Amino acid sequence: MKAALLQITSSDDPVANLAMVKAMVAEAAANGAGFVLTPEVTNCLSSSRARQTEVLQSQEDDLTLAGLRAQAAELGIWLLIGSLGLKTGDADGRFANRSFLINPAGDIAAWYDKIHMFDVDVDERETYRESDGYRPGDRAVVAETPFGKVGLTICYDVRFPYLHRSLAQAGATILTGPAAFSPVTGQAHWEPLLRARAIETGCYVLAPAQTGTHPRTTGKERRTHGHAMAIAPWGEVLLDMGAQPGIGYVDLDPAAVDAARKRVPALRHDRDYSLSQ
Numbered sequence: 001m002k003a004a005l006l007q008i009t010s011s012d013d014p015v016a017n018l019a020m021v022k023a024m025v026a027e028a029a030a031n032g033a034g035f036v037l038t039p040e041v042t043n044c045l046s047s048s049r050a051r052q053t054e055v056l057q058s059q060e061d062d063l064t065l066a067g068l069r070a071q072a073a074e075l076g077i078w079l080l081i082g083s084l085g086l087k088t089g090d091a092d093g094r095f096a097n098r099s100f101l102i103n104p105a106g107d108i109a110a111w112y113d114k115i116h117m118f119d120v121d122v123d124e125r126e127t128y129r130e131s132d133g134y135r136p137g138d139r140a141v142v143a144e145t146p147f148g149k150v151g152l153t154i155c156y157d158v159r160f161p162y163l164h165r166s167l168a169q170a171g172a173t174i175l176t177g178p179a180a181f182s183p184v185t186g187q188a189h190w191e192p193l194l195r196a197r198a199i200e201t202g203c204y205v206l207a208p209a210q211t212g213t214h215p216r217t218t219g220k221e222r223r224t225h226g227h228a229m230a231i232a233p234w235g236e237v238l239l240d241m242g243a244q245p246g247i248g249y250v251d252l253d254p255a256a257v258d259a260a261r262k263r264v265p266a267l268r269h270d271r272d273y274s275l276s277q
């Protein structure tokens with residue numbers, strides 16, 4: 001299976017973002033990709049709650065979801081929409097940060113709400129309070145596909161090895177980690193985190209990414225790290241897209257998963273680590 005990772009610079013305009021992504025998905029499919037992955041908050045990257053409230057929709061009404069489902073069906077491809085910001089109807093007005101796996105019939109094969117919220121003070125100038133705007137999910141998700149079981153994660157989730165371990169123990173051979181990583185933590189941690197998750201689990205790790213300085217109509221400037229990456233089950237970096245937007249391709253070979261796990265069967269050597277009191 002040939003997978004294509006998108007690296008994009010989403011603005012806070014869902015209509016413009018959808019047009020850009022559809023053109024890239026069409027190009028990826030034309031180049032033979034059967035599985036295309038987009039980054040976190042594909043539909044709208046914004047630091048303004050007011051702007052998000054204005055432009056985000058519910059899952060039922062979201063034009064990015066509808067547009068990409070139709071395109072997946074038209075092209076007959078699998079599509080991971082890394083995530084969409086969606087209205088939830090919660091009284092506090094918080095959104096869901098939700099990833100969708102779309103099958104070649106255009107159906108939602110699986111969806112996952114980001115579990116770990118990025119509530120972090122990176123330094124004096126950069127602080128994030130994701131849980132102000134988004135409500136966390138509470139369930140891990142593995143989805144069956146003809147090219148293997150896919151475990152869904154989003155961005156900051158990459159720092160939680162037990163989530164990835166659980167997905168692998170549940171049968172996942174491919175882990176998706178769409179991101180909008182911060183430039184400071186990206187520089188320090190992004191690649192080693194992704195490689196560690198791949199090595200520990202013997203899974204492919206596919207991480208499409210937001211990159212650059214995000215155009216906005218309002219709110220404060222947001223910049224992201226880029227470096228969309230694909231990591232092999234043995235830990236090699238198969239793809240590093242640097243800072244520029246574009247499409248990166250990687251071949252997924254189930255035999256590479258088996259080979260890595262045969263060489264180091266750490267998954268099978270897992271023990272119960274509960275501390276005795």
Ligand SMILES: O=C(O)CNC(=O)[C@H](CS)NC(=O)CCC(=O)C(=O)O
Pocket residue numbers: 040041044045046047118128129130155156157159180181182185186189
């Ligand atoms: O809020 C949005 O618009 C989209 N979501 C994000 O950008 C999220 C929450 S702020 N970013 C991360 O999780 C970065 C994690 C990260 O950088 C790290 O773990 O170091």
